[in-house]
Amino acid sequence: MTTSQNHTEADTTVDARGATCPGPLMDLISEIRAVDTGTVIALLSDAEKSPTEVQEWADESGNEVLDIADKGDHYRIHVTKR
Amino acid sequence: MTEHIAIVGGGTGGTVLANTLAEKLDAELAAGEVEITLFNDDEDHVYKPVWLYVAFGQREPADGRRPLREVVDDRVTIRQDYVVDVDYERKKLELVDAIDPAPYDKLVVATGAQLEPERVPGLAEAGHHFYSEEGAQALRDGLLGMDGGHIVLSVVGTPHMCPAAPLEFTFMIDDWLRERGRREAFDITYTYPIMRVHGNEHIAEWADPRLRERDIGIETMFNAEAVDPEAQTITSMEGTELDYDLLVAIPPHTGSDFIESAGLGDGGWVDVDKHTLEAVGFDDVYAIGDAAKTGVPKAGSAAHYQANVVAQRLASELRGQPATAVYGGKTICFIETGMDNATFVEFDYERPPEPSEPTRAMHWSKLAYNESYWLTARGLL
Numbered sequence: 232m233t234t235s236q237n238h239t240e241a242d243t244t245v246d247a248r249g250a251t252c253p254g255p256l257m258d259l260i261s262e263i264r265a266v267d268t269g270t271v272i273a274l275l276s277d278a279e280k281s282p283t284e285v286q287e288w289a290d291e292s293g294n295e296v297l298d299i300a301d302k303g304d305h306y307r308i309h310v311t312k313r
Numbered sequence: 314m315t316e317h318i319a320i321v322g323g324g325t326g327g328t329v330l331a332n333t334l335a336e337k338l339d340a341e342l343a344a345g346e347v348e349i350t351l352f353n354d355d356e357d358h359v360y361k362p363v364w365l366y367v368a369f370g371q372r373e374p375a376d377g378r379r380p381l382r383e384v385v386d387d388r389v390t391i392r393q394d395y396v397v398d399v400d401y402e403r404k405k406l407e408l409v410d411a412i413d414p415a416p417y418d419k420l421v422v423a424t425g426a427q428l429e430p431e432r433v434p435g436l437a438e439a440g441h442h443f444y445s446e447e448g449a450q451a452l453r454d455g456l457l458g459m460d461g462g463h464i465v466l467s468v469v470g471t472p473h474m475c476p477a478a479p480l481e482f483t484f485m486i487d488d489w490l491r492e493r494g495r496r497e498a499f500d501i502t503y504t505y506p507i508m509r510v511h512g513n514e515h516i517a518e519w520a521d522p523r524l525r526e527r528d529i530g531i532e533t534m535f536n537a538e539a540v541d542p543e544a545q546t547i548t549s550m551e552g553t554e555l556d557y558d559l560l561v562a563i564p565p566h567t568g569s570d571f572i573e574s575a576g577l578g579d580g581g582w583v584d585v586d587k588h589t590l591e592a593v594g595f596d597d598v599y600a601i602g603d604a605a606k607t608g609v610p611k612a613g614s615a616a617h618y619q620a621n622v623v624a625q626r627l628a629s630e631l632r633g634q635p636a637t638a639v640y641g642g643k644t645i646c647f648i649e650t651g652m653d654n655a656t657f658v659e660f661d662y663e664r665p666p667e668p669s670e671p672t673r674a675m676h677w678s679k680l681a682y683n684e685s686y687w688l689t690a691r692g693l694l
Contacts, residue, residue: 249587249606249608250606250608251608252512252514253471253506253507253512254472254512254608256507257471257472257506257507257512260506260536260550263550264432264536264538264550284507284508287508287534288507288508288534291508291534291551292534292536292550292551292552293551293552
């Protein structure tokens, strides 16, 4: 996992900017329910705890965080559904 | 020329807005300069918090329902119909039953949230809930039919109406069974989708030890994937399986189909400026209550405060004045912590909730509020 700029191509994007925790994580989980295994999802979030929460949930659920990029005013987190 | 204000949805937000506007615009209404129309697909106004008490046999379903006409000011026109789409260029609302579309100059969307248990396989068949009149009655019957066993309260969907309600139910069922001397015959498990017992950290920190001291099992990071009604099991995306004898679920929620079809937002939730409550990207359209994506809980009190703000803004706009009222995120919630104790929280965009020590007085305050709700709906309290 990297925490710098990333260049991962996402299959779908969940824009959760503006939502407070745990809204972005719940939006991500909702999207993971809907997509096929192997799909790469980009989660955009400006909630401070999203990187931690998404990583913890991914570890628990068996999904994979590919990278987390700090874009200044928001995070872009790539997750693959496993 | 008459200015048309259209409000879609006759729940707490829409009703408080209609009544507050009627008071504010009394002179304009009398002069025929303004017409306020409230569109609702049900002839009744429903106070949903009553259903939690119906599940415990403490209220009757009729206590949560009154004809909309009785709670809405006579100066407001009520149209029982379903709005399906908006023509933004011509400023007209398309309706299911009416041949002619209805005009609007200012539109407020207050369509609330609806349940979608079918999003999780097996949940609609097996999961009780207290989020509808029928659901609460079925849950009451289910509870009364049990001598013992495992009760699982699973928060399946977020966001959902009244984020405090799952905790309230869990505390209440524990206390209800203790009062009857039956607690030893039951196991209770509470599940939540993220790594703590509530979405709000402050509420989670307050609730977690209280759940544990009552011997209530906790399963966090539990996102229900499927329910097997025959085997009586619920499994999570994270690989946990729970057996149950009675499953009480907070079903997935979605906003109104109308919001999707009108292009106002994804998932039935309207993107709004969280301070002005104006729909992002649309002129003369506001959204309030559960339908609006503000980041505050889907709670009646938030809808109430938002309705007051929009009423002030609309009145200012109609009078050619700058609209200055803004919503600061104010929300208040009573939280039942048993059958005769409750706490209270008040918070906004800047200040987090700080639950106080539960008291019997706060419980009675909640019951008193439930009784006086009808004054709130009429804009009197």
